[in-house]
Amino acid sequence: MFPTRGDGGGGKWKAAFKLKGEIVDGLSIREEFECDIGGLLASVNDLPFGPLREKVLEFVNEDAVLFLQITVDMQRTILGLKMSECMVEMVLDTGSIRGHNGEVSLHEVELELKHGEINEMIELGRQLQSQYDLKPSTLTKHQIGLSL
Secondary structure, eight states: OOEEESSSSSSEEEEEOOOOOOOEEEEEEEOOOEEESOOOOSBBBGGGHHHHHHTTTSSSSSTOOOOOOEEEHHHHHHEEEOOEEEEEEEEEEEEEEEETTTTEEEEEEEEEEEEEEEHHHHHHHHHHHHHTTTOOOOOOOHHHHHHH
């Protein structure tokens, strides 16, 4: 579970919990939970009631202490794409991830199916991958940070 500022640093924070994913047809697929929060949290007990909190409590108790392990500093651009059979959200993240022993730059493209058939999104992913030499990954920014 990790908090993020979702607006480029202007004060909007989100908590996210992402389960391990897999690569299917060149796309990373995983279950994710998010909710808005007011800032950094001290414990799981500070999470708002809802699906994210319920999922986190499957792994730890509500009094579990949270502490900062990594820093993710990203500029995020979100594009809504209407295709003939689906709606896709394309997210472009550019920035850095800092851990205890270093920092790494990251440029990430994420496609998320919002509505409709996945086949068009898969084809879009293939086109982007071949045109821009993109590499699929199941790693979250949190996992990358922990490796530092």
